[in-house]
Amino acid sequence: LKIEGNAVPVATASWNCINVPSKKTVEKEQSVENLPDKMHFHKKRRIIVKPQMQFRDQIDNSLKPFKPKLRKKHHAITLEKLSNVKLFVDGEQQHADSAEVEYFSESTHPYYYEIITCEPNELMMTVREPQRPVMPLHACELVFVKTKKALQSLVDVLNSQQAFAVDLEHNSYRSYYGLTCLLQFSTRDKDYIVDPFPIWREMHILNEPFTDPNIVKVMHGSSQDIQWLQRDFGIYVVNLFDTYHAMDVLGMPQRSLKSLVRQLVGVNLDKSYQTSDWRIRPIGAKMLAYARSDSHYLLYCWDVLRNRLLNNGNEYNDLMMIVLKRSNDICLQVYKKKLPNELELKKLELKFPFKLNNRQKYVLEKLYYWRDGVARITDESVRYIMKNETLRNLAAKLPRDMQLLENICRPVTGALLPHLHEIQKIICDACCLDLFTMKSPNAENMTVERSSVARRRPHDVATDGKKKELTLLKIFHNPEDETLKQLLHFPELFEECPSEIFYRLLLTSQWYAIWL
Structure with a gap:
């Protein structure tokens, strides 16, 4: 049937409409089609192969208490140096070697003395002109680190800095205890993004710059980041400046990173990718821009906050020392496994x-x-x-x-x-x-x-x-099972229990019965 002249308008309903995909759907399909062949990614179901399968021997989901993964203790304080350092204990000044703190006890961690004896250097306690201008993201060089050689080069760069900024991206939904998916570092002239998955077993070498007391580590809201570094890589932090606590001490009403960068730099950060799945590889351009922006502006913000703390503080209200004390308290956190209770x-x-x-x-x-x-x-x-x-x-x-x-x-x-x-x-x-x-x-x-x-x-x-x-449920078949049952009620016995008992517990499909 052919209609000449003006066509009669037809009302479109659900039964006769043409299925035209939306713009968002088209962009989504195109982005999936353009993914490389090496990407472990299903085009329709978006199934990602779990990255922890590459280093599954490093994942411990057992009921055993967490043990530090520290392989080499960099920048360890010597007993001779410790005897010359003075502490304030209960308001009285005394030598550090006489302070009643058990070294390497279960209540502390390997860098307890290094943290409490870390004194702020001249860079931290001097008012200096902030280094301007802050380089825009597109003008700053980005280095992507995913090999052992590149990681060692990054360690050498960080060891040569007076200060560097760092941030982490984490996924807690597709792993029992969580997984660090990305580390972002920023110096005065470059940004670095570290993909830990291919080099998970070598990440511990970053402990050297992180524990150097002469290098300032600038982070924002680092309470969880500190514990993730301990849990996944055996990395500890000495000489931290947390910009969140600096904002709190200065009485700034909004203390988010987005608010900090907006007030001090005049840049509005896009936080829409904050809850993204950071396990996805390769990382898209927008996600990369989001990740590096979290650390890119922190060094300049540290310059401004440091000057404000020093200018507004006095002999009776040392604002800088308050911030450093809070930052040290964060560094002194010890990661512990969370058990059902x-x-x-x-x-x-x-x-x-x-x-x-x-x-x-x-x-x-x-x-x-x-x-x-x-x-x-x-x-x-x-x-x-x-x-x-x-x-x-x-x-x-x-x-x-x-x-x-x-x-x-x-x-x-x-x-x-x-x-x-x-x-x-x-x-x-x-x-x-x-x-x-x-x-x-x-x-x-x-x-x-x-x-x-x-x-x-x-x-x-x-x-x-x-x-x-x-x-x-019938799972108690030998004397070891009764021992296992007692262990769950007396966690202090975990250290003396053979590891195979715990793994036999986890491999039992109805293991949960012994908790009752």
């Missing part, structure tokens, strides 16, 4: 708008420890395995039907999919309990009594009407 479980229970019955409490507790075990084995975060909201919904609704269970667990991740039947079994076992009885199953044989009356569904275990015992 009853307090966190109790917080989950308190978020329910009603009081839980015995069955709901049973499911909440079982799934809480089960989720932690699966996350450790698969090296995923507990949030990725199962969100707290999903955990509460399962405990509240007790869905024994698989279809309903899947609906509550959506989206079902690849790590959760193989374990849906385990979740279903936990819920079915809970339905064998009385609703409001305070009595719990025997913790030794892990069994509960199932009544012959009426709590049956088509998918339940068939019974012949007699009183039977439904075995929940």
